[in-house]
Amino acid sequence: MKTIRSRKGAPGLVEVAARAGVSPATVSRYFNNPDIVKPDTKTRIAEAAVSLGYIRDRMAGALHNRFSGTIGLIVPTIDNAIFAELIEVFGGRLREHDRTMLIASHGYDLNLEVAIVRSLLERRIDGVVLIGFDHDEIPLDMLAQRYVPVISAWNYRANSSLPCVGTDNREAGAIVTQHLLDLGHRDIAFVFPETESNDRARDRLSGAIAAARKYGVEPHSERLRIAPYDIGAAKAVGQKILSERAPTAVVCGNDIIAQGIVYACQASGVRIADDLSIVGIGDFSGSAHMEPGLTTLRLPAQKIGQQAADTILEMSISGLPPAKMRTSIKASLIERGSTKHV
Amino acid sequence: MKTIRSRKGAPGLVEVAARAGVSPATVSRYFNNPDIVKPDTKTRIAEAAVSLGYIRDRMAGALHNRFSGTIGLIVPTIDNAIFAELIEVFGGRLREHDRTMLIASHGYDLNLEVAIVRSLLERRIDGVVLIGFDHDEIPLDMLAQRYVPVISAWNYRANSSLPCVGTDNREAGAIVTQHLLDLGHRDIAFVFPETESNDRARDRLSGAIAAARKYGVEPHSERLRIAPYDIGAAKAVGQKILSERAPTAVVCGNDIIAQGIVYACQASGVRIADDLSIVGIGDFSGSAHMEPGLTTLRLPAQKIGQQAADTILEMSISGLPPAKMRTSIKASLIERGSTKHV
DNA sequence: GCGTTTGATGAAAACGTTTGCATTACTGTT
DNA sequence: AACAGTAATGCAAACGTTTTCATCAAACGC
Numbered sequence: 001m002k003t004i005r006s007r008k009g010a011p012g013l014v015e016v017a018a019r020a021g022v023s024p025a026t027v028s029r030y031f032n033n034p035d036i037v038k039p040d041t042k043t044r045i046a047e048a049a050v051s052l053g054y055i056r057d058r059m060a061g062a063l064h065n066r067f068s069g070t071i072g073l074i075v076p077t078i079d080n081a082i083f084a085e086l087i088e089v090f091g092g093r094l095r096e097h098d099r100t101m102l103i104a105s106h107g108y109d110l111n112l113e114v115a116i117v118r119s120l121l122e123r124r125i126d127g128v129v130l131i132g133f134d135h136d137e138i139p140l141d142m143l144a145q146r147y148v149p150v151i152s153a154w155n156y157r158a159n160s161s162l163p164c165v166g167t168d169n170r171e172a173g174a175i176v177t178q179h180l181l182d183l184g185h186r187d188i189a190f191v192f193p194e195t196e197s198n199d200r201a202r203d204r205l206s207g208a209i210a211a212a213r214k215y216g217v218e219p220h221s222e223r224l225r226i227a228p229y230d231i232g233a234a235k236a237v238g239q240k241i242l243s244e245r246a247p248t249a250v251v252c253g254n255d256i257i258a259q260g261i262v263y264a265c266q267a268s269g270v271r272i273a274d275d276l277s278i279v280g281i282g283d284f285s286g287s288a289h290m291e292p293g294l295t296t297l298r299l300p301a302q303k304i305g306q307q308a309a310d311t312i313l314e315m316s317i318s319g320l321p322p323a324k325m326r327t328s329i330k331a332s333l334i335e336r337g338s339t340k341h342v
Numbered sequence: 343m344k345t346i347r348s349r350k351g352a353p354g355l356v357e358v359a360a361r362a363g364v365s366p367a368t369v370s371r372y373f374n375n376p377d378i379v380k381p382d383t384k385t386r387i388a389e390a391a392v393s394l395g396y397i398r399d400r401m402a403g404a405l406h407n408r409f410s411g412t413i414g415l416i417v418p419t420i421d422n423a424i425f426a427e428l429i430e431v432f433g434g435r436l437r438e439h440d441r442t443m444l445i446a447s448h449g450y451d452l453n454l455e456v457a458i459v460r461s462l463l464e465r466r467i468d469g470v471v472l473i474g475f476d477h478d479e480i481p482l483d484m485l486a487q488r489y490v491p492v493i494s495a496w497n498y499r500a501n502s503s504l505p506c507v508g509t510d511n512r513e514a515g516a517i518v519t520q521h522l523l524d525l526g527h528r529d530i531a532f533v534f535p536e537t538e539s540n541d542r543a544r545d546r547l548s549g550a551i552a553a554a555r556k557y558g559v560e561p562h563s564e565r566l567r568i569a570p571y572d573i574g575a576a577k578a579v580g581q582k583i584l585s586e587r588a589p590t591a592v593v594c595g596n597d598i599i600a601q602g603i604v605y606a607c608q609a610s611g612v613r614i615a616d617d618l619s620i621v622g623i624g625d626f627s628g629s630a631h632m633e634p635g636l637t638t639l640r641l642p643a644q645k646i647g648q649q650a651a652d653t654i655l656e657m658s659i660s661g662l663p664p665a666k667m668r669t670s671i672k673a674s675l676i677e678r679g680s681t682k683h684v
Numbered sequence: 685g686c687g688t689t690t691g692a693t694g695a696a697a698a699c700g701t702t703t704g705c706a707t708t709a710c711t712g713t714t
Numbered sequence: 715a716a717c718a719g720t721a722a723t724g725c726a727a728a729c730g731t732t733t734t735c736a737t738c739a740a741a742c743g744c
Contacts (some may be wrong), residue, residue, distance in 0.1 A: 007444075010488055036722075084422070091420070102442055124401050158714080365693065380692060380693090402727095
């Protein structure tokens, strides 16, 4: 099986050096450490490089020093409005620093995560960003053993073992619940994703319940519903709730669920806000412009993405833990039309 | 500036070979071409490899043969429900074939695209998948010069110069318009994104207008509106339309715009379907479960992602154009509650 | 049993950079 | 004008694999 692709049209560092009349070493320095080469030589090399259409081979470079200029990002799923936003700015930020982003998603399958980490290590990534705190020991060990910096993004926890950048989900759950309590609601339902393998949902729910209890509101099983991350399924759950003894307000684990509940109301002829107040978490695209607008907690995905990028870059360069081990990014409540005083 | 990260814990091919009592060459073969090494030796190497926790260094390998096992995917933006779905399955498919996905987004900035392609080439990608057909010559030339296979995904065109996998957008525009015409609508508005640098929107609109003309419906400027890819902005445009002389139906360039129009109706008290029929294109998440459900054209993002992965893999392995230069993936009309007979 | 094809392995030369060390070319000092 | 000190460059040895070629053993056909 001969390799077909030839390297005909690809000049190397050596060719550039030859044409510029300098040694390969100097050309290398020109690219990695431009300051230490004489201005005159610099321009000669620059000319040679562009006239040959030279593109450096970072793999060859990475072989020598141990940096590949690549950062891995492992997300549960890309197909999710809010992660997408994070990914977008994360990738942009990395490119500003001349790094590339290697993305992989595991669809909440931890076995896959091991395979992914392995694959990333084979590619000599300079750092890894994980989402959340629910991770298997094995991949973390593999990374630690090779001194690859790792951070967790999206969530914040004061006592996390990994450096983290994100929001405090207990607080998030508490804030939105508090909002309903402030509006006088006492019969509140909670619709959350399965908390088994989802630390975000778990923390949010526990924060929400804790807040409710302070007001003597104890969510019994009827008021505690599970809905997957899916508008249609959440809508079905919403219709179920409305068809029974309906509460006056609903706290939703995320905006997707909240949107489902909104549609359930519309389908059942229940007046949103007047009959049922709804709060979400996330402020996903669309939440602002629905009718009525959804009251929700804005999670600053952009800030998180940017901060995560900065942190992992810092670590990958210094090889040390980051100056700031844990960065808490504040979420803010956005009041829209979906909530009202009882 | 000393490099901090040491390679203490990282055994190499040589160490594995030593422990297994074979030469490095054999270990290499074991990984790349397992069939040609004797079963007995195979197990010895396997043992040595796992006991040392060996992880191969693909960069070193890529240095020799010219394959990095990495495929680049360049999208306008990741932060977009429908691309996200494509990316998700594309990445999954690649991993099944032991490849990794390098993602970059340019936010519709063509200059950035050059920088991205450059960065990908520096990383020795085995292939590139682009979205759509609007691309600068320069990056394409750079890729061609180095014999890096390129395909365009998402769109289909019978005469495309690049191999492509996707749907025919003219047809898409025609189908949804035809649906409204079939329902008896003759006063139809068209709300589309800026067509300047967006071939998808351009093709869809031209298909839609062509279909309308067949029925003597000529969209004058009042019936031809521009809306960005943003629910809020589309909603505003919708409200403008409704406040003036409203049509009986609207064709939207995509589901985001359609959702905006739906919300505009709800905000203005216009009855959807009864007073105004709305069709979108895309069948984004949420479109199915809105109230009423949105009639739209389902674009099979999953199929496209998978087919795109298969095609680029085929090309990167053979080094030749794909067996099937152009793959058209059929879109299907999904009728929901947002359209009705006049 | 003898040449001959197969099958499995080893030795060593790549692959395209980076970098420590050595060397040369300058600058300013006395 | 000689000297030290610094700035700029070159030489050559890595980096960790893959792969060609050669070798050696075993199996085969006669």
